[in-house]
Amino acid sequence: MQDLAQNAVQFIDLNWISVSFLFIMGFIGGLVSGFIGSGGAFVLTPGMMSLGVPGTVAVASNMCHKFPKAMIGAFKRFKYGQVDIKLGLVMAASAGVGVQAGIKLQNMILNRWGQVGSDLYVSVSFVVILVIVGGYVFYDALKTSDSSGAEKVSLIAKKLQSINLPPMIHFKQANVRISLWFTLPVGFATGMLAATIAVGGFIGVPGMIYIMGVSSLIASATELVIAFVMGLGGSINWAMHGMVDIRLTLIILAGSLLGVQLGAIGTTYVREHVIKIVMGTIMLIVAVSRGLAIPKYLNQLHLISLSESSLKLMGQISFITMCIALAVGAFIILGSMWKARRPAETTYALEESYEEV
Template sequence: MAGGPVTGHVSPEQLQIVTQILSSDPLNYLWIALLGFMGGTLSGFIGSGGAFLMTPGMMNLGVPGVMAVGANITHKFGKAMMGSRKHGEMGHVDKKLAVFLLITALIGIKLAVWVNGYMFHHLGKAGSSLYVSAFFVLTLSVIGGSMLRDALRTARGTAVGPSKALLNLSSKLRIPPMINFPVAGVKISLWTILFVGTAVGYMAGTIGVGGFIGVPAMIYVFGVPTVVAAGTELFLAMFMGAWGAFNYALAGFVDLRLTFLLYAGSLVGIYFGAIGTKLVKELYIRMVTAILILLCCVSRGLAIPEYLHKLNIISLSERSAQMFELGSKFFLFASGGIATLLIIYWTLKGHIEKQRLVKKYGLISIGEKSLSA
């Protein structure tokens, strides 16, 4: 596999990888759909695509990192398109800001696809998975740790949200030209926008997760209101997803079977998650997100020794390799499963309590009033 082209060529090995994984165990069809369901539930609940669960989950089933990212970013495109439309109707999308971010985000994605393809063709399946896993652990452990710290501060009453240190810093870096964005209500340096756009694109193209950089960056670096940041990121993700899907497909790294299996689960899960956001405290949402991200990082971290062993960088006994593999799968599917069950439990509990109050006091929610009007 070494020395092969990075893009524009699909090898027979690439075409057979997913076929071999699915045919080796028919239950893998169910596992991938289950990953989609868990990711969709989390997507509706926390406003993210759940890629931090789905990408490593597919890798745990044997899908090379580059193909897991390719399937997930293709899957993300469809969901972002639906979400962006809804936010657009509510006026939560700053299209001007999205266009400026998109310029360098597309460059970042293209670079990420090239690097991922290079790793796959020159270091094989293990090298590709090692690169994606290492990037995953390094970036999301920082994000998850920061989110957990801020949630705990909120729970203790010492803070009401994430630190504004980055916003204060960026407000001092007013390097011309300054661009005004009326919908978001902010004025930002073009250079800051281009830097953030590149970072968002590269992260989305590398591990399929862009919103965890894009949304916080817009809120805590640009000072954009939360609802506008979420809507603008979805609008941006629609084009990033399409561009990422095209480039990964061009390189032969998108298997539509994986994408459709993810959709089969996520379109059901996202319904439960979206309902849960109206019935569960915001602090719980932040804490669940942070803890799950960190557990997914632990899962990817446990998978790294096996990839190093396959690349002959370290030596592991067969038993040790099996233990690392089992631990990685356990942490990912157990944490994702528990988080999903908690969301469904909280949602059902909140719904039952709401119906009890409606029946007892004859209360009608604002949403129901608008529907009956």
């Protein structure tokens, strides 16, 4: 098995262009995930593959950079009092089961419909989930930014919290008391999505916010704990198959450790709905990007017929769109940090003078 892996896998040669590409991608991905709890992986994996890295190595190396990054980010945000460790561990445990189920499902589809069917399933679930969840997150963010700016606990979360179904768990930091039975599906779905599209946070964070009633600040920080636990497990698994290209991992890590801390600091500068705006925006743009990949699979299944060149073009646009998603997210984060820096001081002074009068 190990020898087989060794022979089959080609590790690429690195040059300056690929090194700087990985470093910058790592930095931006780190920035975004430090801020919203996840993200970056969806660009890094295809990014590495476009450099000629085989798919499995790309996934493995990416995952191996994800857990130390999440660890540093979680630690930083823990210091700001944003992490609910208990919630993170409960979620991670059920997410672990979700990952296994996701892999099983993936294999089932692979056996029945082959590689193309599996790819199509991944892309379609990407688009459907991201459009629905991302759209809602974005809508909600706009709504809160229009009104007072204060976050309200969603109606579903209030309802679920009021149901007294033992065992009830009290999450101290998140200040939420909810039945274990309602946290399990959220964690399970997170794991399942992580196994399918590699970014569990896109369902984990909104799930914690809207279903469990956790604030977006704490949900995004706690997601880093989940990412750490799951990333560590996944990395050990990949490393045992000898798939981790430590050079790639370390280069991405060099950028992402800088980014993740900046993103974590950024959360203390901005109002909470900015987290939702960034998350919703990224999810919607990524949905467009994945949507552009669907015709290729449909073509392979002979459901539609498109020329080779137009498919290639769509593939390229899809990848560029994905990079744009990340860049837009980073832009909003840095922009709102920059904006928040000054007014925070002046309005603060104003308020105090107002009280003195």
